[in-house]
Amino acid sequence: MANRILVIGDTHCPALHSGYIRFLKKIEKKHKCNRVVHIGDLVDWNAISYHEKDPSMPSAGEEYRKALKQVRALKRAFPKVDHLIGNHDALPTRKAQTIGIPIEVMKDFKSLWELDNWTIHPRYHDLVIDDVIYRHGDKGKGGAMAAYKNAQSEFSSLVQGHLHAQAGIVYHAKYLHYMERARTEWVRHKGVGLRAGLADNISYVVQRLSIHYGAPARLDDELRVTAEPVAFGRVWMDFRQQVVRRSDDKVLASADVRVACIALDSGRPRRLPVNMLELLESSLKTNSQVE
Numbered sequence: 001m002a003n004r005i006l007v008i009g010d011t012h013c014p015a016l017h018s019g020y021i022r023f024l025k026k027i028e029k030k031h032k033c034n035r036v037v038h039i040g041d042l043v044d045w046n047a048i049s050y051h052e053k054d055p056s057m058p059s060a061g062e063e064y065r066k067a068l069k070q071v072r073a074l075k076r077a078f079p080k081v082d083h084l085i086g087n088h089d090a091l092p093t094r095k096a097q098t099i100g101i102p103i104e105v106m107k108d109f110k111s112l113w114e115l116d117n118w119t120i121h122p123r124y125h126d127l128v129i130d131d132v133i134y135r136h137g138d139k140g141k142g143g144a145m146a147a148y149k150n151a152q153s154e155f156s157s158l159v160q161g162h163l164h165a166q167a168g169i170v171y172h173a174k175y176l177h178y179m180e181r182a183r184t185e186w187v188r189h190k191g192v193g194l195r196a197g198l199a200d201n202i203s204y205v206v207q208r209l210s211i212h213y214g215a216p217a218r219l220d221d222e223l224r225v226t227a228e229p230v231a232f233g234r235v236w237m238d239f240r241q242q243v244v245r246r247s248d249d250k251v252l253a254s255a256d257v258r259v260a261c262i263a264l265d266s267g268r269p270r271r272l273p274v275n276m277l278e279l280l281e282s283s284l285k286t287n288s289q290v291e
Helices: 020-030 060-077 091-099 146-154 174-189 194-199 274-290
Strands: 005-008 035-038 082-084 119-121 127-129 132-135 157-160 202-213 223-232 236-245 250-263
Touching: 005 020, 005 132, 020 060, 035 127, 082 132, 132 146, 146 157, 174 194, 174 202, 174 223, 174 236, 174 250, 194 202, 223 274
Parallel strands: 005 035, 035 082, 082 119, 132 157
Antiparallel strands: 127 132, 202 250, 223 236, 236 250
């Protein structure tokens, strides 16, 4: 008889959602699950990550105590679990290795988090149950639809965690890249070369941005990105921008962006160059005539 597997996604304690355990128990009961797999990153360890630190966040000790409280609640709900060590779970041993502390003096993961009846699988491990591969996801192929690509590569059904935005939709920050490219191409199309500006110690930076997301762009959607100048001053210019799905003209995202002109060497504000001012004046005059 095949197993009925309940997969617990990355929980990142102490950031576990308050309703997640109740949700998992409902799924377990509904589908009569007889085995539980935690796909990895039980804990977050933000305080000891390799990324830049935020001083307003909890200390490592405080984060550990808060995380342990949530881990205990998860263990009470699911006393027997196969757990796959994730990259966040492994941060203490990774940090120890970085500074030369031998692994022999480190507390093991099961003891650290009081997981007596859990089976702990090492980082990068592939757990195979009924010919299905379960892995955390910090190995193999990445990018969009990573699990699908890894399943193809392994010639097997595959379940993975790690990547938190793999639903086949465009990541929210990507829209900012699309809009930046649209502004650049608008300027280039109007005959103002940005490379010449660099030679004159001129650069441009986003000073202010307000964006509204209306609907997600999905894989294979063909998009149209607009950049319309709406106002300018001595050192700044405002754009109204949209990301539109071509198939139905649905506005997926809209933004108001202020771009400032700066001196490349010092980063201080400087006047917009004459050719840019002329372009903005002409464009706003044309737009007002159309309206």
